[in-house]
Structure formats: structure tokens, C-alpha cells
Amino acid sequence: MSKRDKFTSKIGIIAAVAGSAIGLGNIWRFPYITGKYGGASFLIVYLICIMLVGLPVMLSEFIIGRHTGKNTVGAFKELAPGRPWFLSGWLGLFASVITLGFYSVVAGWGVKYIIMSLFNNFSGKDISNLGIAFDDFVTSGLDPVFWQLLFILFTGAIVVLGVKNGIEKFSKILMPIFFILLCILVVNAFTLEGAKEGLAFLFKPDFNQLTMEAIFVALGHSFFTLSLGMGTMITYGSYISKEEDLTKTALQVIVADTGVAILAGVAIFPAVFTFGIDPGEGAGLAFVTLPAIFTNIPFGYILSILFFFLLTIAALTSAISMLEVPVAFLEEETKLSRNQGTLLICLAAGIFGLLCSLSNGAVNITVMGQSLMSFAEYLSSNILLPFVGLLTAIFVGWALQKRVIASELKLKQESTAYNVFMGILKFITPIAIIFVFLYSIGVISF
Ligand code: TRP
DSSP: OOOOOOSSSSSHHHHHHHHHHHSSSIIIIIHHHHHHHHHHHHHHHHHHHHIIIIIHHHHHHHHHHHHTTTTHHHHHHHHTOOOOHHHHHHHHHHHHHHHHHHHHHHHHHHHHHHHHHTTTTTTTOHHHHHHHHHHHTTTHHHHHHHHHHHHHHHHHHHHHOOOIIIIIIIHHHHHHHHHHHHHHHHHHHSSSSSSHHHHHHHSSOOGGOHHHHHHHHHHHHHHHTTTTTSSSHHHTTTOOTSSOOOOOOOOOHHHHHHHHHHHHHHHHHHHHHHHHHOOTTOOOHHHHHHHHTTSSSTHHHHHHHHHHHHHHHHHHHHHHHHHHHHHHHHHHHHHHHOOOOHHHHHHHHHHHHHHHHTTTTTTTTTEEEEEHHHHIIIIIIIHHHHHHHHHHHIIIIIIIIHHHEEEHTTTTTTHHHHHHHHIIIIIIIIHHHHHHHHHTTTOOOO
């Protein structure tokens, strides 16, 4: 990539930022944690987190990135020279390797499921056989490792090509097709026997079910799904041209991302109840339910190939955005070239992901009583991303010059919109994150 490429068009920006946000977080993680933490009540807390925490943090990252035009460490160094804010950038870099590691494992499952669809491996299997097939595969050792490494390789190859030729072009064409396919599954879901029950689970809240842990997970997922707390939106923000309206971009991306997650929920939960699966089944939920849906609908063979292909593409555009964070850093702040940086991070994330994958059953690797895979997911989405997001919100809310914020948001400092935004960013966002953190480590309780 030439120094500081920029996204070339409005639609390209949306596609790339939405391409980052929309991924396994929406199709794989959202349904499985929503199922695990009680359905509709979880969904509502998640939506509140998106608006009160996700949106302000996304705008903060955009502001930092676009104003400086730099990578996540460089941006903080420029805005707060000689002060320790750049450490927040470093934490984001750390998060990117951890996240890319476990993310590539799940994406690798997606690739394997394209192949299984191609060979018609789901046909004739009932739900319990599909569950067993999934477990056998993820615990089998080298097979999932192979697909995980292949996925990392692909991600690296695209990042080497650079922002314009790689990331933008790819996202623009394939994301809309994915959306259409998801809509087909949603229509199908309404025809299922368990439709009523599934939709009630997703939309009829029972707040007695809501635990503090659920709130903690919902907050973490709002960061994960919007690609926040890593520097992704700082880095992508640096590729957005000055004319662009950041608030509009953020809102459009958030609506798209939330829409896709809910559509995935609507596609999956009716099937969960139709086939009698436990909604709290865990990380395999989508990988068991979706094949079961495909074996039961017309053109299921073709649709399953297409679906897992596009799911993998969605994961790819997200993984690219994770990889872009440390690669942009290495390219701009060290002597490494873009290619060397990409190779280095792919190696690190590849090896870490390999260990995560093996920890699913083939080899006993545990941290704090859980598999390395679960631990990586926990550390990334529940701890690192919200923590870096908290620092980002405090930085923009309390340390950054008002003039910079107002001009990036194209707002007057006296305007109501500006003051509402600053009020939320300075107080509500950080307090909400700190409160949930303190509660989770047991410092406060009711
Ligand atoms: N948001 C993506 C998803 O939902 C994952 C992702 C991409 C991400 N870039 C990120 C998560 C940066 C956290 C930080 O699949």
C-alpha cells in the first residue's frame, strides 16, 4: 500500500466499516450468547449498550483516527505527546492478536462447513447427528487447525494488497449478497413449527432471567460486534476523508450491524425450538442449527454452500480489519514493511489461534479453569475491548480539545447535539463501563 491510502467512495467506506463490524459476531456469537443469557432481556440490554456505549466509542475512535490520519498508537502519540495515552493503543494491538487468534478458529470452522456443504455432508443427518459431527470436528485436532491457518493466510494475503484494492473492493460486492441470503432464511424461519416460541424467546423479555453476568457479556459484545476497543475504527477512521459525515457513517453501520444480528437471531431461534435444541447450547449453536435448517428447505444444498461461503467472507472482512490495526502500526511506526508486518502478525495470531483450536479438545490447554479458546474469547470481548473502549471514551471526553471534536463531528460547540454527545461520552459511557466492571469483579453488589 502506498503511504496513507484512503477509501475512495462513500459506499466504499460504509462497506468497509460495516464489513468490519458484521461478521462472526453477528451470525455466530450473537445468537449463541443471546441463547445462553436468556433471550429477549439480554437483547434489550445489548441494544442499550450499543446506543449508550457503542455509538459514542465508535465516534471517539473515528475522531481520533480521522483527525490524526494515523495508526492507533501513532494517533494517541500525536494527540497527547509525552503522555501515557498511547498505552491504550498498545493494549489494542495486544487485543488484536488475541482476537484474531480465536476469531480465525471459528472462521476456519466456517471454511470447513463450506466444504461439508459442497460434499452434501449434512443431508440425512438429524439434529443430534449434526451436533455430534460438529463436536467431533472441533475437537479433532489437526483438521480445524488446517482450516484456521488457511483462513489466516487468506486474511494476510488481502491485507498485503492494501486498503483500496483489497478491503474495499471485496466488501462492496459480497456483503449485499449475504444480506439477501439471510433474508431468505428469515422468511423460512416464519414457516417453522417453532416460529412462535423462537420469536417469543428473542423478543418477549423476562427480566427475572437477567443476571449481572448477562449485562457484563452484553456490554462486551457491543464492543465486539461493532469492532471497538482495538483501534480498528481509529485505523479505519484514518482512511476516511475529511468531507465525510462521521455521525452518519457510524449510525448507518450500527443499524446495519444490529439489523444483521437480529436477522440472524430470527433465522436461528425458531429452528432451535423446532428441532428441540437447548438455546443455551453454546458456541456450536449456529453450526448445528443452520445445517439442520438447510437439510429441511428447498434448494438447501445450494443455499448452504452459498451461506457458509458468504459467512466466511463476512468473517474475512472482519479479520482483515483486525489485522490492519497492528499492520498499520508496524508499517508506520517501525522499520518493517507492510509485507513483513503482515507476515509477523499472521504468524503470531496463527500460532495463538492454533493453540486455541487445539484447546477445544485435542490437547488440554487451560487458563483459569477454561479452555484457552474460551479464555481468549473472554479476555478479548469482556475485558480488553471494554477497557480500551473506556480509555478511548475518557480520552476523547476529558483530554481531547473540544475544538477537535466539534470540527470532526461538524458541530458547533454551543449546539445541543454537541452537548448531548459530550454529556453521554463524559459521564454515561465511562460510568456504565466502570460500573459493570466493578460489579463483575465483585467490588460492588446488590
Ligand atoms: N465485529 C466483528 C464481528 O462482529 C469482529 C471484529 C472485527 C472485531 N474487528 C474487530 C472485534 C475489532 C473487536 C475489535 O465479527
